[in-house]
Amino acid sequence: MDELILELKKEIIEALNLEGMTPESIDENASLFGDGLGLDSIDALELIVLLERNYGIKLENANEGKEIFKSIRIMADYIKQHRTK
Amino acid sequence: MSIPIYVTGLGIITGIGNGKSENLQSIIDYKSAVNKIEILKSKHSEFPVSEIHLTNNEMCEFLGLNPEEVHTRTCLMGRIALREALQDANISSETKEKIAFISGTTVGGMDQSEQFYFDFLENDLKNNYIKAHDCGTTTEMIAKEFAGDFEIMTTISTACSSALNSIILGANLIKTGKVDIAIVGGSESLSKFHFNGFNTLMILDKEQCRPFDKNRAGLNLGEGAAYVVLESKEAIKRRKIKPLCQLLGYANTCDAFHQTATSPEGIGATLAMRKALENSNLQPEDIDYINAHGTGTENNDLTEGTAIMKVFGENIPNISSIKSFIGHTTSAAGSIETVISILAMINNFIPANLNFSTKIDEFNFIPNDKNIKKNYNIFITNSFGFGGNDSSCVFSKIIEK
Amino acid sequence: MNDFSLRVSKNIYIKAISHISNQKPLSEEWFEEPIFYSQKYVRSIEPDYKEYFSLLESRRMGLILKRALVTAINVTRKSKIMNPDAIITGTGLGCIENTEKFLTALIKNDEEMLTPTHFMQSTHNTISSNIAINFKCHGYNSTYSHCGTSFDSALYDAFIQFQLGEIHSALVSGQDELTPDYFKLLKKIPYLKNVKVCGSEASVSFMLSDEENGENIAKISDVILLNKPEIKKMLGNLKCNLSEIDAIVVGNNGDVENDEIYNNFINIFDVHIPVIQYKQIFGESYSISGLGLYTAAEIIKKQKLPVINNYGGKINKVLKKVLFYNHYQNKNHCLILLEML
Known part of the structure; x- marks a missing residue:
């Protein structure tokens, strides 16, 4: 599990171009949007592509992302249950 | 003058x-x-x-x-x-x-x-x-x-x-x-x-x-x-040419909120319609028809409708989006929808908003789902772009002879 | 002619200018110590962006957006006009780097697994809207993309809105980036094929106001845009006698066909008039005319000529009126008359 969280942090830093951030500097329990990391709706769309490309999970509706992308830990849990690759 | x-x-x-x-x-x-x-x-x-x-x-x-x-x-x-x-x-x-x-x-x-x-x-x-x-x-x-x-x-x-x-x-x-x-x-x-x-x-x-x-x-x-x-x-x-109609006024404003999303309260859209009315020397009640941007996305329609309610209050004029006929023609949408709205006005009808069935909860209006025969004088048309590039134009039948 | 054109025209003042180009960025050093390039392709010298926005804020911005925002921030700071009535950008190719990235991914991945960032920041209007978002400007916001007269069109729009009294301040800019791949493409077509100066990039912002109070760089007395090769007619319509003009700024770039138009223009003037060919240092770009106007404005402000074409240093007369001329392939032509205050 911790390995997946670390892997996910690295992938998010790269996909969202979070220059200057390290996996250690991101709290896996903190909110990704709003007050936490401060991501927005476009980042959510980027994360949807990341899920499809890296884990074979295809979301049909952008709204589904709202629950899944609450924090990195929740995202990792979701990936664990639904990954196809 | x-x-x-x-x-x-x-x-x-x-x-x-x-x-x-x-x-x-x-x-x-x-x-x-x-x-x-x-x-x-x-x-x-x-x-x-x-x-x-x-x-x-x-x-x-x-x-x-x-x-x-x-x-x-x-x-x-x-x-x-x-x-x-x-x-x-x-x-x-x-x-x-x-x-x-x-x-x-x-x-x-x-x-x-x-x-x-x-x-x-x-x-x-x-x-x-x-x-x-x-x-x-x-x-x-x-x-x-x-x-x-x-x-x-x-x-x-x-x-x-x-x-x-x-x-x-x-x-x-x-x-x-x-x-x-x-x-x-x-x-x-x-x-x-x-x-x-x-x-x-x-x-x-x-x-x-x-x-x-x-x-x-x-x-x-x-x-x-x-x-x-x-x-x-x-x-x-x-x-010695006979004009079809007049352009009464217009406004270009910016939502200045987000590259692709619109502000929830519809700042840019509200400003565009208000300034276009002001530029036309008109009051909201003078407008007979709103040719809405109405793309059909969750975000746009909610924001545009919110802005329309702010500008027009309780008495919303006839409103429709004709994108269900022609799709969203992006950079050409403004002139395409202007031309179709002018043709409708001079032929005395308000064009339909296809595929409408259920009112949006937050709204006090519904679009007209049928063409409505009506002799009317003035319409406003909206075009809103990515990055909050919001514009509105007001056209009328010939009033100044 | 209608009633309007008989009215007295309004003065417009250039309050501040900021540039990022192949010369030292955000600096006037190029005027005395220009860098001359022999390479065919030269990218802009980047300033330190960290001084302007956080990494999180700029994570999605391509170079063109970063440059545009920095020059915009600089002119708002210098002029203290934080909320201009209009933001108008000229860009020939728009955000070509993001366009290339999205296009390449589209072809290579056969329309699969595409990401939104490159698309949403590929449209030309991203530049003006990104500036508006930064300053929370809800006023007029537009973008012109008309080849080598994109900046000129943006300025012209501001000019006529000042005349109409619709606006009292405007942030007008010219923005073009040039990727290595797109430089290669432009070298294959007439635009850059026979050009001798370097292919380059331009980001230049102007803050304009109709308020004379405060510091001014120069006054814009007239802007004429014409889509016909009738330069004598344009000069005839200019609000000034040609004998009053103290220097001209023109865009010779080594391409014979391009230069012939400028040479014909130069020959209309007295043989002793200083002729500044700004592209000799700034190179060629769709938005380079913004740097041409900047050159003309600096001549007025400094009362000196830049070190280009063997000029440089003080000259023995007051440089009261400077005329800038830009044309694109002898199709679109623009004259801008600047005056000392």
């Missing part, structure tokens, strides 16, 4: 028809062009679009052009619409007035570039298409349809409000006496580039779009071109 601006000609091509009369008749007959993709070579056939059912070669044939020369789809559609607008306004190379040509586009020559891009980089086979890629060259190529000289020519690229902003610049050029006539509008073909781009934003509906419906699920893209001929009072007197 405000300077009157008259409309003396219209030209249009969309999925529902080539020319004014075909477009008008399709609206009267409730004939939508949003259907399965045929001309655009994209694999995403799950999303319907509004296409013009003419290939580029067929458009060349219609225009009498050699298909072996360099053409892009945006240019060909633009030439077809420009030809009709020139004829409609009785403008030829003999016309003595100073004429501006202002065209809006974002896609430009992308329909060809996306086919030949690797050729551009790797060999010299398709070099002629490199120069046809950019927006400015697109306008220059469309302008070749006119045998005379344009005094001023430029290109506006504000995404989905480009063509409405062309109308605004054209009017300002006439008001400052820089030109007597301004031919303004836009042209935009479908391209895999922006079709896929809108898909990455997850805002394409797999069904025909449902503007202002509670269960709306996104927009359909469309293609087309339209030009409006604006003219000064002095020029119509000299040319």
Whole structure:
């Protein structure tokens, strides 16, 4: 599990171009949007592509992302249950 | 004292028809062009679009052009619409007035570039298409349809409000006496580039779009071109031409909120409509019909409706989005929807908003789902683009004789 | 001619200018110590962006957006006009780097697994809207994309809106980036094929106001845009006698066809008039005319000529009126008359 969280942090830093951030500097329990990391709706769309490309999970509706992308830990849990690759 | 601006000609091509009369008749007959993709070579056939059912070669044939020369789809559609607008306004190379040509586009020559891009980089086979890629060259190529000289020519690229902003610049050029006539509008073909781009934003509906419906699920893209001929009072007197209607006022504002999302309270949209009314010396109750931007996305329709309620209060005029007929024609939407709204007004009806069934909870209004026969005088039309480029224009039947 | 054109025209003042180009960025050093390049392709020298926005804020911005925002921030700071009535950008190719990235991915991945960022930041209007979002400007916002007269069109729009009294301040800019691949493409077509100066990039912002109070760089007395090769007619319509003009700024770039138009223009003037060919240092770009106007404005402000074409240093007369001329392939032509205050 911790390995997946670390892997996910690295992938998010790269996909969202979070220059200057390290996996250690991101709290896996903190909110990704709003007050936490401060991501927005476009980042959510980027994360949807990341899920499809890296884990074979295809979301049909952008709204589904709202629950899944609450924090990195929740995202990792979701990936664990639904990954196809 | 405000300077009157008259409309003396219209030209249009969309999925529902080539020319004014075909477009008008399709609206009267409730004939939508949003259907399965045929001309655009994209694999995403799950999303319907509004296409013009003419290939580029067929458009060349219609225009009498050699298909072996360099053409892009945006240019060909633009030439077809420009030809009709020139004829409609009785403008030829003999016309003595100073004429501006202002065209809006974002896609430009992308329909060809996306086919030949690797050729551009790797060999010299398709070099002629490199120069046809950019927006400015697109306008220059469309302008070749006119045998005379344009005094001023430029290109506006504000995404989905480009063509409405062309109308605004054209009017300002006439008001400052820089030109007597301004031919303004836009042209935009479908391209895999922006079709896929809108898909990455997850805002394409797999069904025909449902503007202002509670269960709306996104927009359909469309293609087309339209030009409006604006003219000064002095020029119509000299040319002894009968105007179709008047442009009363307009506004260009910016939501300044987010690159793709609109502010929840609709700052830009509210400002655009309010300033356009102010610029027209009108009160909200003077408006008979709102031709809404109404793309059918969750975000746009909620924001636009919120803004409309702010501006018009309890008494919302008749309102419809005609994107369920023609799709969202992006950079050309402003002039296409202006032309269709003018045709509807002078034929005394309000065009329908197709596919509406359920009211949005937050709203105190519903769009009209049928064409309504009505003799009315004034409409406002909205175009809102990415990045919050929001514009509104107000047109009326001839009030100043 | 209608009633309007008989009215007295309004003065417009250039309050501040900021540039990022192939010369030292955000600096006037180029005027005395220009860098001359012999390469065919030169990218802009980047300033330190960290001084202007956080990494999180700029994570999605391509170079063109970063440059545009920095020059915009600089002119708002210098002029203290934080909320201009209009933001108008000219750009010939728009955000070509993001366009290339999205287009390449589209072709290579056969329309699959595409990401939104490159698309949403590929449209030309992203530049003006990104500036508006940064300053929370809800006023007029537009973008012109008309080849080598994109900046000129943006300025012309501002000019006529000042005349109409619709606006009292405007942030007008010219923005073009040039990727290595797109430089290669432009070298294949007439635009850059026979050009001898370097292919380059331009980001230049102007803050304009109709308020004379405060510091001014120069006054814009007239702007004429014409889509016909009738330069004598344009000069005839200029609000000034040609004999009053103290220097001209023109865009010779080594391409014979391009230069012939400028040479014909130069020959209309007295043989002793200083002729500044700004592209000799700034190179060629669709938005380079913004740097041409900047050159003309600096001549007025400094009352000196830049070190280009063997000029440089103080000259023996007051440089009261400077005329800038730009044309694109002898199709679109623009004259801008600047005056000392």
